[in-house]
Amino acid sequence: MRNADELRRFARQGWEAAQRDKELYWRDWKRQHGPAAGIRIADELRKQVLAQKPGWPSEEERREDLATHLRVLEALDRVAARRRRPAR
Numbered sequence: 306m307r308n309a310d311e312l313r314r315f316a317r318q319g320w321e322a323a324q325r326d327k328e329l330y331w332r333d334w335k336r337q338h339g340p341a342a343g344i345r346i347a348d349e350l351r352k353q354v355l356a357q358k359p360g361w362p363s364e365e366e367r368r369e370d371l372a373t374h375l376r377v378l379e380a381l382d383r384v385a386a387r388r389r390r391p392a393r
Contacts (some may be wrong), residue, residue: 306312313381335343362370 306315
């Protein structure tokens with residue numbers, strides 16, 4: 306952007322087409338490369354974080370992560386239990 310007006314025009318543009326193109330790109334990418342590619346990418350991201358922050362995750366971060374996972378599991382269990390109840 307060369308000036309504030311160009312920046313404003315850019316920020317105000319309709320982003321629907323960009324969102325749609327992004328969704329199509331990732332849909333096609335996943336079809337072409339399969340689920341294993343996503344796991345490889347996640348592992349590369351993990352390696353990058355470890356290179357920048359060797360102590361990651363800390364014990365506290367691990368505890369917080371576990372607590373979050375347990376809360377999600379409990380919430381999913383409650384939803385599943387409600388779906389199994391007979392209609393009144």
